[in-house]
Amino acid sequence: MDEPALIRSAQRGDLEAFNRLVLAYQEALYNTALRILNDADLAADATQEAFLSAFRGLNGYRGGSFRAWLLRTVTNACYDELRRRKRHPTTPLTPRDDDDEEVEAPRWLADPNLSPEAQLEQAELEHAIQHCLDGLPADFRAVVVLADIQGLDYAEVAAALRKPIGTIKSRLARARLRLRECLQAFRELLPAAFRLEEERGL
């Protein structure tokens, strides 16, 4: 069945149709939440919450990019979580050193099909990106996660975040500028990845 048909069935209360959409989009929603929140458990909670509210509010979907519509529910769930966190700061479970950096990269999550070197590189890249994303204000982080990590176009990001396209355009530029500066500090840590980009840039 195609997506519009599944959506129509789900809107009539067909949970099975909705769950097929969940399976198609859960990775996108989970990874979005993970990059915005930087916490696997909270990201899973936000994803579940997002799908629940999506199912309940499904009749509010009136065409357009369904992915953007779903990503809006998950960014909303993330904003709720960030507001909660602001009110009740907690100590992270992952060990951190004096600079508040995670001591160990989450290597256990890397793709097992990659060579050990590539796995290390992946883990370091993920760590560097996540660290730099965390340094951005939440509004900018959401824009860059949706546009550059999830690959949404400006109109979709604008729909997902309910902001004018002009705002998205300017926030994305600013976020990229700041991320560039931040990532440059990891240049030594990520030789392979950056070499690749430098070759492309020349």
Place this chain on the structure above:
Amino acid sequence: MTAASFRDVERLSAYLDGELSQAERARLESRLARDVGLSAALDELRATRALLRRTPRRRAPRSFTLTPKMAGLRPPLPRAVPVLRLASVLATLLLFVTFAGELLGSIAMGAQAPAPQEMASEYGGGVGGGPAENATAAADKGLVLEATPTLEANALLAPAPQEMTPAYGGGVGGGPVENTAEATEQNITAEATPTSGIAASLAPQATLEATPVPEARTLEQPAPPSVPPVPEERAAKPPFGLSPLQIALLALAIVLGGVAILIGWQTRRAFEKNVKRDA
């Protein structure tokens, strides 16, 4: 090589994403061809974007599909259910409107004498409420005019209507008994004091139309034609003091609401069975 302004970074960023208009793109491309600094800034932005696009994707730690319970699923209800519900609510509202009407009527009258207030509250809203109210209103005037000289008369008159109501609630055979009750009542009051007798005879008279007080003095005995209509009205009253209209509304509210709940319950049960079978 000049550092690109933020306006330029914004343009370059949108250019990378193919989000510039054709005219903007052409203008930027011609500038990029001449300005090395601008094209260097573009390369850096492009590298950053490429790196971000390579962010490792993690697999979802579990399935996020919803169970019917999580979704709080309710089956689609038959169209009749909301209609029945609405009708039930409307019937209830109308019932309260009739109560409110009675209450207002009794407040308007109750300021003068406590005893007729009770009567008004029971008769005000019903079908035959109008004349009854007139009667009590007129009786009130009689009371005010006549009862003031003697406290005794008030004491005798005031409880009388209250006592009468249970007697009328009796049922079919109530009519004659009521008549005699009222008659004796008036006899008693008539015997008690001259003034109270006048007041008592005023009450039935008032149902005809407000007549001058002096005339009342001539009617020492209860006027027979004016008495029967009052018990007739009362005989139509059920035990709880509800008018037929109110009873109909109450029954309608209960029946419609009950049917709505029953249909909803059956639909939900059938739906849960289906869900279990599917799972």
